[in-house]
Structure formats: C-alpha cells, structure tokens
Amino acid sequence: MRMTVYGLRRDEVELFDKYAAENGVDISVTRRFLDAETVELAAGSEAISIVASCRLDAELARRLHELGVKYVLTRTAGYDHIDPDALRRYGLRCARVPVYSRNAVSEHTVMLLLALIRDLKSELFRVDRHIFRLPGAHARELGSMTVGIFGTGFIGGQTARMLSGFGCRILAYARHPRADLEGLVTYVTQEELFSSSDALIFHCSLNDSTRGIVNSGTISAMKDGVCLINTARGELMDFSAVLAGLRSGKIAGLATDVYVNEASFMRGGSGGEIDPVLAELISMDNVIFTHHIAFFTDTAVDNLIKITFENFREFETTGSCRNELFRGA
Numbered sequence: 001m002r003m004t005v006y007g008l009r010r011d012e013v014e015l016f017d018k019y020a021a022e023n024g025v026d027i028s029v030t031r032r033f034l035d036a037e038t039v040e041l042a043a044g045s046e047a048i049s050i051v052a053s054c055r056l057d058a059e060l061a062r063r064l065h066e067l068g069v070k071y072v073l074t075r076t077a078g079y080d081h082i083d084p085d086a087l088r089r090y091g092l093r094c095a096r097v098p099v100y101s102r103n104a105v106s107e108h109t110v111m112l113l114l115a116l117i118r119d120l121k122s123e124l125f126r127v128d129r130h131i132f133r134l135p136g137a138h139a140r141e142l143g144s145m146t147v148g149i150f151g152t153g154f155i156g157g158q159t160a161r162m163l164s165g166f167g168c169r170i171l172a173y174a175r176h177p178r179a180d181l182e183g184l185v186t187y188v189t190q191e192e193l194f195s196s197s198d199a200l201i202f203h204c205s206l207n208d209s210t211r212g213i214v215n216s217g218t219i220s221a222m223k224d225g226v227c228l229i230n231t232a233r234g235e236l237m238d239f240s241a242v243l244a245g246l247r248s249g250k251i252a253g254l255a256t257d258v259y260v261n262e263a264s265f266m267r268g269g270s271g272g273e274i275d276p277v278l279a280e281l282i283s284m285d286n287v288i289f290t291h292h293i294a295f296f297t298d299t300a301v302d303n304l305i306k307i308t309f310e311n312f313r314e315f316e317t318t319g320s321c322r323n324e325l326f327r328g329a
Contacts, residue, residue: 001023001024001047001312001316002025002026002027002044002046002047003020003026003045003047003048003049003312004027004030004041004045004047004069005028005029005048005049006030006032006033006038006041006049007032007033007034007051007053009031012301013029015301015305015306016029019309022309023313025312025313028041028044028045033054033263034055034056034060035055036063039063039067040063042064042067042069043067043068045067046069046071046312046316047072047073047312047315048064048069048071048072049074049075049308050072050073050074050075050081051074051075051076052076056072056082056083056087058083058086061083062089062090064092065090065091065092069092070091070092071092071093071094071095071311071312071315072092072094073095073311074094074095074096074097075305076096076304077097077098077099077100078096078205078206078233079094079096079325080206080233080235082094082325082326084325087326093315093326094324094325094326095323095324096311096325097304097308098154098323099303100295100299100300100304100307101295101297101299101300101303102158103297103299104294104295104296104297104299104300105159105231105294105295106155107162108257108290109155109201109203109229110162112229112231112255112257112288112290113147113227113255115288116199116227116229116253116254116255117139117141117142117145117253118139118140119135119286121285121286121287122285140198143166143167144168145168145169146168146169146171146197146198147163147169147170147197147198147200147201148171148173148193148194148196148197148200148201149170149171149201150174150190150193150200151174151204151232152177152181152185152203153203153204153205155203155231156172156174156203157178157180157181159201159203160181160184160185161184164184169186170184170185170186171185171187171188171192171197172185172186172187172188172193173187173190173193191221194218194221194222195221195222195223197222197226198223198225198227199226199228200222200228200229201231202231202232203232204232205232205233206232206233206235206236211235211236212235212237212238213236214228214236214237214238214241214242215238216238216244219241219242219250220250222251225251225252226250226251226252227252227254228242228251228254228255229255230254230255230256230257230258231256231257231294232258234256234261235260239260239277239278242254243277243280243281246286252286253286253287254286254288255287255288256288256289256290257289257290257291257292257293257294259278262292266292307323311323
C-alpha cells in the first residue's frame with residue numbers, strides 16, 4: 001500500500017513515520033498542498049492524505065483517477081474542501097476523521113469564552129506595560145450568563161458538559177437534538193437561541209443552511225452586548241457585519257479560531273496580506289483571534305494521523321470504511 005501525504009507539517013513527520021511502519025504503508029510526503037501542480041506527486045499511490053487547505057475539485061479528482069488513486073483520506077473532521085460530486089463522478093472513495101479528540105476544541109472554546117468575558121486581552125496588555133490598576137469595568141461571571149450553543153454534535157455536546165460545571169444556563173439549537181444532553185441543555189428554536197443568549201458558541205458544520213448564519217439580520221435579533229465565539233468554520237460569519245456590530249456596541253466581544261478564506265494566509269498560504277476587516281478585528285481590545293489552533297493538541301494530532309491510516313487499511317482490507325463520506329460510483 002502506498003500513500004501520498006500532502007500538507008505535511010514538521011510536527012507530523014515522526015507520527016507519519018511511526019504509523020506508516022506499523023501499517024505496512026509506503027509514504028511519499030510533501031509540505032505543499034494538493035493542487036494542479038502537485039497532483040502528479042500522487043502517481044503510484046492508492047491513497048492520498050490531505051488537509052483543509054487542499055481544495056479537491058472536479059479537475060483534481062479527474063487527474064487523481066487517471067493516476068490510479070482510489071482513496072482520498074482527509075485529516076480533518078470537516079469536509080467542505082472536497083467536492084462530493086467530483087469524487088462520485090470519478091469513483092474515488094473518501095474518508096475523514098470524525099472524532100480526533102474528546103476535549104481539544106471544547107477546551108479551547110471555553111478558554112476563549114472565559115478570556116473574552118474577563119477582558120483578558122486588555123489585561124495582559126496592561127501587565128506587559130507594568131500597569132497594575134484595577135480594570136475600568138467589572139468583568140462578568142460565566143455562572144450568571146445564558147450561553148447558547150449552535151450545533152450539538154460531538155464537540156458541541158462536550159462543550160455543553162464542560163460549561164455545565166460553571167453553573168450557567170445553557171440553551172442549544174440543533175437539527176437533531178440529542179437525548180443524552182437532556183438535563184444539560186435546553187433545546188430552543190434558532191430564533192430563541194439568538195435572542196436569549198448572552199454568549200453564542202458556534203459548533204455546527206458548514207453547509208448551505210449555515211453559511212453566513214451570522215449576518216446583519218441575525219445580529220440585529222441578538223441580545224445587546226452579546227459575545228460571539230466561533231471554533232467551527234469562518235464562513236459561518238459575515239465578518240463585516242460582525243465588525244459593524246462591534247463598532248456599534250451591539251456585540252460586546254468576538255473570539256474566533258477561524259476566518260473566511262483562511263487558507264490564503266494561514267499555514268504558509270499565498271503570503272498575501274490579510275484583509276482589512278480581519279486587520280481591524282485583530283486590533284480591537286474586545287476581539288480574540290487564534291489562527292485555527294483549537295484542534296492542535298498532542299492527543300488530537302496523534303489521532304488524526306492514526307485514524308487516517310486505519311481508514312486506509314480498512315478500505316484496502318474490507319472494501320469499506322466506517323468513516324467513509326461519499327460512496328464512489
């Protein structure tokens with residue numbers, strides 16, 4: 001078995017070597033992402049391993065098929081970077097890593113929320129300058145707040161469990177409410193979630209119904225002084241509208257680990273300047289921006305790679321895979 005690995009990071013090298021040896025897989029690696037120039041590196045491989053910065057479209061799917069690739073293994077839980085119709089058209093099988101850590105993203109989310117309501121960014125700035133006066137305003141306590149969670153899949157459910165220890169009231173919206181969260185969250189409509197929450201956390205997947213779910217219209221329906229936390233996908237938010245809400249005071253604070261079109265400037269992207277909206281957001285005291293690192297723990301990275309190899313072996317030995325996304329024609 002042979003796999004071409006795209007978007008390899010330095011921290012992944014040892015783990016790829018370890019799991020390749022354990023699974024009897026020959027690997028060819030590159031730090032570059034999958035694109036029209038690098039697709040030829042997949043020649044001779046039954047599988048490729050990609051990350052979210054690899055945009056797999058119809059032309060790349062066609063070329064992979066011609067090169068003899070059978071499996072696309074994404075080292076991600078999300079899969080909006082992959083065109084399912086293209087994979088079906090060219091008979092490519094695809095699998096993801098649906099759960100890579102019980103805690104990584106949820107811990108980061110709770111940390112962002114706490115940092116936001118305690119104005120940690122400004123306070124650290126003050127300490128750096130040896131300013132030790134009390135803050136200009138009282139902080140909020142999480143236990144006295146109503147926190148809304150948009151999306152209660154595995155990560156959203158884990159965040160709810162963590163938040164329950166703080167004593168806050170937890171509302172939730174999901175297309176498919178979970179019985180195992182009964183007693184922890186109160187499921188409400190999307191409209192009630194937005195209008196009743198002091199802080200809104202986004203843990204949903206990106207699709208046609210959630211793209212741009214935070215916009216000028218939905219922001220106007222939120223509580224005055226709402227805090228927004230996004231550790232899901234940047235495209236859930238119209239950041240220009242969020243910036244306007246921050247300027248007006250409608251939004252008290254924003255903490256986000258993601259941004260729109262982030263592949264263009266993160267992880268050694270094209271190297272272009274970040275857009276003016278993000279530049280202004282980063283400059284604001286009530287905005288915390290982390291560069292898509294919520295997942296980045298030792299446990300999570302190990303599992304992302306280990307399960308990628310398990311998906312490959314399962315495809316090759318059984319003809320199917322429990323983590324398969326799109327069945328090829």
